Amino acid sequence: MLSLRRTAMIGGALSAMASILVGAFVLLSSVEENVLERFDRALSDRHTQLVVALTYTAANPDQLDELLFDPRYGTPFSGRYWQVSGPDGALFASASTLDAELMEPPGRPDRLTLRSIRGPEGEPIRSLFQRVTLEDGTEWGVTVAESLAALAAERQQTRRSLLLAFVLVALLGLAGAIVQTTTILRPLEKLRRDVSHRWEKDEDLTVHDYPEEVAPLVADINHLxxxxxxxxxxxxxxxxxxxxxxxxxxxxxxxxxxxxxxxxxxxxxxxxxxxxxxxxxxxxxxxxxxxxxxxxxxxxxxxxxxxxxxxxxxxxxxxxxxxxxxxxxxxxxxxxxxxxxxxxxxxxxxxxxxxxxxxxxxxxxxxxxxxxxxxxxxxxxxxxxxxxxxxxxxxxxxxxxxxxxxxxxxxxxxxxxxxxxxxxxxxxxxxxxxxxxxxxxxxxxxxxxxxxxxxx
Missing domain, CATH: 3.30.565.10 (Histidine kinase-like ATPase, C-terminal domain)
Known part of the structure; x- marks a missing residue:
C-alpha cells in the first residue's frame, strides 16, 4: 500500500496535470481563435485601404500601386496580394501576384466574404472579397489576400510560447503540490518522531501540540x-x-x-x-x-x-x-x-x-x-x-x-x-x-x- 505522502503527491500531481492540460487546451483554442481574428482584422484593414485608394483612382486603376505603400505588394509571391476587377471585367493586381488571378467567390457578394483558397502557385491563402459600388455607380470587385503560412507561423510561435509557459506552470504546480503535501503531513511526521521519542522516554504525548484532526489519534496513542x-x-x-x-x-x-x-x-x-x-x-x-x-x-x-x-x-x-x-x-x-x-x-x-x-x-x-x-x-x-x-x-x-x-x-x-x-x-x-x-x-x-x- 502506498504511503500517505506518496499518495497525496501523486494525487496532487495528477490533479495539477489534468487541470493544466484542460487549461492549456482551452487557452490554446482561445488564443488561436484570437490569432485568426487578428489575422482577419488585418486583412479587413488592408481591404479598407484598397477601397479608399480605389475611390481616388477609379478613373485610372493602374495608379493603385502608387497609393499602396506596402513593399510586400511589389515582391513576387511575397504572400501578400491585392486584386481589383473593374466593371468591364478588367483585372488590376499587385505585382506580388505575378499575373496570377485570385479567384473571386461565386455571385460576387456585396458583403465582406472571407475564404481560404489557393493563391499563386497553389499557395494556401486567406482572401477577403467584397463587391463595392462607387459614387459614380460603377461596381468593382475588391480582393486582398494573405498567405496562410504567416498565420501558421504565428500560431506555431504562440504554441511555443504557451508550451514554455505551461511547462513553468506545471513545475510550479508540482512544487506547490509537494510543498502542500509536506505541510499537511508535517503533523503526522511530527507524531511519528514524537511516538518514537516518547516510547524511549515512556512519556505521554501532548494533545495540544497537534491539529484537531490528529488530536483524537494522539489521545488514543496515550491511552495505548x-x-x-x-x-x-x-x-x-x-x-x-x-x-x-x-x-x-x-x-x-x-x-x-x-x-x-x-x-x-x-x-x-x-x-x-x-x-x-x-x-x-x-x-x-x-x-x-x-x-x-x-x-x-x-x-x-x-x-x-x-x-x-x-x-x-x-x-x-x-x-x-x-x-x-x-x-x-x-x-x-x-x-x-x-x-x-x-x-x-x-x-x-x-x-x-x-x-x-x-x-x-x-x-x-x-x-x-x-x-x-x-x-x-x-x-x-x-x-x-x-x-x-x-x-x-x-x-x-x-x-x-x-x-x-x-x-x-x-x-x-x-x-x-x-x-x-x-x-x-x-x-x-x-x-x-x-x-x-x-x-x-x-x-x-x-x-x-x-x-x-x-x-x-
Missing amino acids: LERNREIIARARRQAADLAHALKTPTAILRNELSTQAAHGHDMEASLDALDRVDAQLGRSLARMRASNSGASASLRTDLTNSVDRFTRLFQGMAARDGKEMTTYCAPDLAVRMDQQDIEEVMGNMLDNALKWCDSRIALSAHPKAGGIEILIEDDGPGIPEGSEREALRSGGRLDSSKPGTGLGLAIAIDLLQAYGAELFLEKSEHLGGLCVRIQIPGQAKNAQRRRLAQAA
Whole structure:
C-alpha cells in the first residue's frame, strides 16, 4: 500500500496535470481563435485601404500601386496580394501576384466574404472579397489576400510560447503540490518522531501540540501507552509472584533430598531431575518476563555499568580458580533491553566461559552496524566444527563432564530473541576457544516481538 505522502503527491500531481492540460487546451483554442481574428482584422484593414485608394483612382486603376505603400505588394509571391476587377471585367493586381488571378467567390457578394483558397502557385491563402459600388455607380470587385503560412507561423510561435509557459506552470504546480503535501503531513511526521521519542522516554504525548484532526489519534496513542505500561507491569508482577511461589516448594524438596542423601540414600537422579525442573521453570519465567519486556521499547540499560559489575564479580571468581579475565566496554553504551534480562544472558555466558576455559576469558562490548555487539571468548576446547546447531538446541549438551542442565544457553537465546537480538557460536580469533557473539539491534524488531508475545 502506498504511503500517505506518496499518495497525496501523486494525487496532487495528477490533479495539477489534468487541470493544466484542460487549461492549456482551452487557452490554446482561445488564443488561436484570437490569432485568426487578428489575422482577419488585418486583412479587413488592408481591404479598407484598397477601397479608399480605389475611390481616388477609379478613373485610372493602374495608379493603385502608387497609393499602396506596402513593399510586400511589389515582391513576387511575397504572400501578400491585392486584386481589383473593374466593371468591364478588367483585372488590376499587385505585382506580388505575378499575373496570377485570385479567384473571386461565386455571385460576387456585396458583403465582406472571407475564404481560404489557393493563391499563386497553389499557395494556401486567406482572401477577403467584397463587391463595392462607387459614387459614380460603377461596381468593382475588391480582393486582398494573405498567405496562410504567416498565420501558421504565428500560431506555431504562440504554441511555443504557451508550451514554455505551461511547462513553468506545471513545475510550479508540482512544487506547490509537494510543498502542500509536506505541510499537511508535517503533523503526522511530527507524531511519528514524537511516538518514537516518547516510547524511549515512556512519556505521554501532548494533545495540544497537534491539529484537531490528529488530536483524537494522539489521545488514543496515550491511552495505548498507558495500557501497555499496565499490562507489562502486571505481567512482570505475575511472573515474579510465580517465581517466588515456586522457590519455597523446590527449596523444601531439595533440602529433603539432601537429607536423604546424607543418610546414605542415592538421591543423585532425583537431585538432577530437580535441577532440571528448576532450570525449566527458570527458562519459562524468563520467557514470560522477556515477552513482556521485549514489547516495550522504553526499556534501556546502561551496558557500561553492567559490564563493570560483571568485571568485578567474575574477575574475583576467575582469580580464585587461578584464571584471568579481561574486559573492554565502549563508554556510554546502552541497550534497549531490561537490565535483568541482559545481565542474565551475560551471566550465563560468562559462567559457561569460566567453567570451560583453560586460563583466560574475555568480555568486550562495542557499537557495530547500528546496534551493539558483545563478545564473550575463552581459551578452552571450544565446540567441534559443525556442532554449533546442536549446542544451540534447547537443552543440548555436547559434554556432560561438567555440572549443569544445558539450559543456560537456551534461556539466553529466548531472552535475546524477545528483543530481536541474535546469538552466534564461533571460534575465538584471539583466544582460540569458543566465542559467543551477541548482536543487539538499535531498534527492537516488531515482528519478533509480536511473535514472542503471541507464543507467550
